[in-house]
Amino acid sequence: MRNKSKSRPEHSKVDWRNLVKDGESFRKFKFFSARFEFSKLTNCNFSAVSAKRSCFIKADLSGSDFTGANLEGANFGGANLTNVNFKGAVLKHTNFENANVVGANFLNASIKMAKKLKLSDAQIREIEEANQAQKDRTAADLAARKAKKSLNQ
Known part of the structure; x- marks a missing residue:
């Protein structure tokens, strides 16, 4: 087979x-x-x-x-x-x-x-900025979930 x-x-x-x-x-x-x-x-x-x-x-x-x-x-x-x-x-x-x-x-x-x-410094900066943007998105998502959860209680 x-x-x-x-x-x-x-x-x-x-x-x-x-x-x-x-x-x-x-x-x-x-x-x-x-x-x-x-x-x-x-x-x-x-x-x-x-x-x-x-x-x-x-x-x-x-x-x-x-x-x-x-x-x-x-x-x-x-x-x-x-x-x-x-x-x-x-x-x-x-x-x-x-x-x-x-x-x-x-x-x-x-x-x-x-x-x-x-x-290069530019590559390092690009990586750091992308990492910070990801952290910011994660924090915003977590805050939105907490707000939604408190509204549903």
Whole structure:
């Protein structure tokens, strides 16, 4: 009997060094320990991928989208990450040593345990402002719920 579940396309441990693609979609792919060193993967969709321990050393990923990706333990050493979207990505133990992160979006990403990530003052300010806005929305929502509850009593 065939399994009809929608599983992630499996590309774990694949060796794609020096691969050149522009605008390709890898959405929801599984890339555990995959190798992308020196690849040029510009404007590609890596949203919701699982790329734990994958290697992107010196890769050009400019303009690509890693929204919601699990990149735990991945290595972006020396990579071009200009204008890359890491919104909501898991970046625990992810290495960014010497990576170019100019214009990259790290909103709601788990950057606290990322290694050697050097953000600009503007990026830090953007993250802090987004976090404060979220806290304000949560406080306003809680106050509205309390007010509604007291009216219903």
